[in-house]
Amino acid sequence: GQNIDQPTEMTATEGAIVQINCTYQTSGFNGLFWYQQHAGEAPTFLSYNVLDGLEEKGRFSSFLSRSKGYSYLLLKELQMKDSASYLCAVKDSNYQLIWGAGTKLIIKP
Amino acid sequence: GAVVSQHPSWVICKSGTSVKIECRSLDFQATTMFWYRQFPKQSLMLMATSNEGSKATYEQGVEKDKFLINHASLTLSTLTVTSAHPEDSSFYICSATPGGETEAFFGQGTRLTVV
Secondary structure (H helix, E strand, C coil): CCEEECCCEEEEECCCCEEEEEEEECCCCCCEEEEEECCCCCCEEEEEECCCEEEEECCEEEEEECCCCEEEEEECCCCHHHCEEEEEEEECCCCCEEECCCEEEEEEC | CCCEEEECCEEEECCCCCEEEEEEECCCCCCEEEEEEECCCCCCEEEEEEECCCCCEECCCCCCCCEEEEEEECCEEEEEECCCCHHHCEEEEEEECCCCCCCCEECCCEEEEEC
């Protein structure tokens, strides 16, 4: 079966750095996505990786290793507004998005 | 970025009644739209793929006669929850990807509460 694993919850301090990991086992791979979702709202796109390596976009970076079935999202200079759930999703061989359960990130002052 | 609009944002209905949720792509044409359901603290679960001009494709375990999907135009898909029950209470979200784009764009979501 297809599976995406990420930690359920993480806590970090305002101004610090946090890394959210995601491992996946899917039938085929056509890209990995990270989305941010605030409670009661729809997900918003953060990043996309299809080749190995690091993609940097402002305070957020995402890394992919296809051979290891592994990705992480790195958030720097954390702000209180970064408190949200972070969803990892993979497009499989049918280009269908398979979603992880999300990691709830709690930012403390 | 592209805009997907979903309506209503929230709805409360009585058991046994039907509720229609609309999903519109405002600035692009979407031959395919996706309907998801999300229970509290759980992942997005794909319910069905809505195809313009043809029947929707439902995921295993999703009752097609209960969750009616109509995709009559390139900018509108509707999901009707028929004979709603309290266990249908959930957050329903639609998404679409414009041609040439990689990311999916989501509607605002609809919080359905069945009492």
